[in-house]
Each structure stands twice: as structure tokens, then as C-alpha cells.
């Protein structure tokens with residue numbers, strides 16, 4: 100996403116407000132990114148409309164390019180839609196808590212039943228797993244094997260009993276044993292069918308679960324939306340588990356599931372092993388869906404570190420052609436505050452291809468620049484033209500800073516040129532540092 104957004108961003112650069120017109124290109128990229136992440140088309144449309152609403156009229160933060168800022172808005176919106184924070188499993192006031200697993204065959208229900216049990220067991224809770232998948236004999240064995248592995252008992256009545264009876268008796272058994280959580284594993288079909296839905300509805304009615312979790316394979320892609328709609332309409336789910344997030348999917352199904360059901364995703368499965376279960380965190384998922392990683396960190400850092408009044412002051416100085424070496428030094432130090440130069444550069448899309456030698460070079464250049472400015476008198480810093488005119492002054496600075504005279508001249512030339520450019524642009528933001536492509 101970051102790479103492709105660059106072009107769209109360029110168009111936004113230099114604008115002081117995000118408007119309906121100037122964000123269209125960037126939004127188009129966001130839309131494409133979401134579709135590529137397998138978010139359902141309808142869900143994407145609704146989402147983009149929300150983003151547009153949130154973004155219109157937003158002031159562009161100085162020092163951040165507006166495209167990045169739009170991404171931040173997209174990200175925030177994504178986190179918001181996905182529920183802001185992690186929602187834990189339901190817990191009944193009176194034991195046992197009953198959790199019902201629902202979903203298509205092969206999505207990972209049985210595995211997730213065991214994963215959840217282990218997760219709860221680690222929190223000193225006791226579990227009973229109930230095997231109601233009577234259609235495949237191997238399914239009961241699978242759960243029993245997992246049960247032995249994690250030392251959690253399994254309740255089953257073979258393949259002849261009916262799922263409603265098994266579930267009801269399983270819950271009764273848990274009560275009798277003083278176990279606090281019952282997790283009911285159910286059968287699934289390869290595709291949604293009436294029979295399966297009716298059976299699941301009957302089981303649900305019989306045990307009245309505290310949590311009905313829809314297990315969705317993250318690789319399902321676009322279909323996740325329809326699937327969720329059907330299950331939610333016919334069964335009523337209270338949450339979801341997104342499995343197989345260890346694959347190379349970007350996890351767009353998360354957004355679809357959440358937006359269509361309005362219910363939180365509670366866990367993600369990240370592997371075949373029973374330990375491979377994590378609570379769902381909307382912020383992490385948002386980053387993954389947008390696959391933009393560090394761009395966000397940069398935007399956040401910029402927001403934190405840049406003192407807005409400072410920036411405004413600097414902007415008016417630029418406009419009045421009063422931007423001098425003092426301001427320049429201040430900006431440089433500001434950039435340094437934001438982390439090492441290299442780590443900042445790497446966060447900027449397009450810059451992540453820089454080699455470490457390039458970065459070292461840039462870092463070194465910054466240091467030299469700082470040394471040269473430090474050797475200037477206050478008067479010289481305020482009035483760079485003095486330096487442009489006087490070789491004597493330049494020589495003195497070269498000596499004082501221990502850098503060749505040619506380099507001092509280059510710095511002054513670059514600075515003057517940069518200042519001219521900034522005035523032309525008529526707006527602030529981070530000036531290009533000498534050495535970063537100039538020369």
C-alpha cells in the first residue's frame with residue numbers, strides 16, 4: 100500500500116486541508132488495498148464512506164504529509180470499526196459458562212475448542228469439551244486426542260446420539276463436576292446448508308450459551324461476509340474467532356465479519372498447535388490489513404514530537420523569509436528527537452529501499468551540518484547572506500568545525516536554495532535536509 104500511495108500522496112502534498120476532491124486518489128488506493136486484503140466489496144464501500152466523512156476538512160498536521168495523515172485517519176477508522184479494544188469471552192454469573200462453536204467444516208472449530216480450553220486452563224479455569232460432531236467418527240477422536248494433550252476432559256456419547264442430547268448432557272455433566280466452562284464443538288458442512296443450520300439452532304436453544312462464537316477461516320476472503328450474514332441471521336452469534344491468521348492472508352475477513360455481524364472478534368488462531376491462539380487486537384489487525392507497518396508509527400511520532408506552536412512560528416518565518424540557521428538547527432534537532440535518522444528514513448515510503456550505507460551517509464551528513472552551524476556566530480545564523488558573501492567567514496567556520504571549506508559553501512548554497520523553495524511553496528513542513536538528494 101505504502102508504495103502505491105506515494106503517487107496519490109504527492110498530489111496531497113502542499114494542500115492545507117483534506118478535501119473531498121484532493122483525497123480521491125488516495126482513497127482509491129485505500130480501497131484497492133482493502134480489496135486486496137480480501138475485505139468484502141460492500142464492506143469496503145461502507146467503510147470508505149465513513150473515512151471520507153471523518154477526513155473531510157481535517158487540518159493537515161504540519162510536518163506530516165497529508166497522505167500519511169489520511170492513512171492515519173483510515174487506520175483510526177479501521178480500529179474503530181473493529182471495536183477499539185479486545186473483548187474477552189463471556190463469563191456466566193453462575194457456572195458453568197457455556198460456549199458454542201459454530202462455523203463451516205475445516206475452519207478450525209475443533210482445534211479452536213482445544214485452544215480455548217488450554218487458554219482458559221492457563222487462567223486457572225476448568226473446562227469440559229463436548230463433542231457433538233457425530234457425522235465423522237474421526238471428529239470425536241480428534242477432540243479426545245486434543246483433550247489428552249492439554250489434559251482437558253471430553254464429553255461424548257458416540258456417533259449414535261443426537262447433538263442436542265449430547266450438548267444438554269454435557270452441560271449437566273459440567274455442572275455436576277463443578278467445571279466452570281463448557282465448550283461445545285459442533286459439526287460443520289463444507290457449505291452452508293439448511294439442515295446444519297437447523298441442528299445448530301436446536302443445540303443453541305437447548306443449552307442457551309453465554310457466547311456463540313463463529314469460527315471463520317481468515318483465508319475465506321470475500322465469502323466471509325456472506326457466511327457471517329447467514330450464521331448471524333439464522334443462529335445469532337456473539338463473537339468470532341478468526342483462524343489461520345498465520346497464513347499469508349492480510350486478514351480482511353476480520354473487517355467483514357465485524358462490520359456485518361456487529362459482533363467482536365475475540366481471538367485469532369495463528370497455527371495448528373494448541374498454543375497458537377491470541378486475543379484479537381483491533382489495532383494490530385488494522386495495521387495488518389493496511390500492511391503499512393511503520394508509516395503509522397511515523398505519523399504518531401510526528402504528532403507527539405512536533406510542538407505545533409513551534410511549527411506555526413517557523414511557518415510564518417518561512418513566509419516572511421526570516422527562516423535562518425537557528426530555525427534550521429531547531430528543525431534538525433526536532434527530527435533527531437523523533438528517533439534515529441535511519442529509523443525515521445526507513446519509515447518513509449519509498450525510502451525503505453535505502454541501503455544502510457545511504458542511511459549512515461545521511462546520518463553523518465546531519466552531524467557535520469550540525470557541527471558547521473554550531474561554528475557560526477549568532478549573527479551569521481540569523482543572516483545567512485553574510486556567509487554567502489564572505490569567504491573569510493566560511494573559512495573560519497570550516498576551521499572551527501573541522502570540515503572542508505567546500506562543504507561549508509555547499510551547506511550555505513543548499514540552505515539558500517531550500518529557503519527559496521520553501522518560500523515558493525508558501526507552506527512549511529519539514530524542509531529537505533541538505534544531503535538528502537540535494538548536493
Ligand code: GDP
Pocket residue numbers: 202203204205206207208209210211287342343344345346367368369370371375
Ligand atoms: P473443523 O472442521 O472446523 O473442526 O476444523 P479443524 O479444527 O478440524 O481444523 C481443520 C484444519 O485446520 C486442521 O488441519 C487444523 O490443524 C487446521 N487449523 C485450525 N486452526 C488453524 C490455525 O489457526 N492455523 C493453521 N495454520 N491451521 C489451523
Ligand code: MG
Pocket residue numbers: 208209210232238284285286
Ligand atoms: Mg471439527
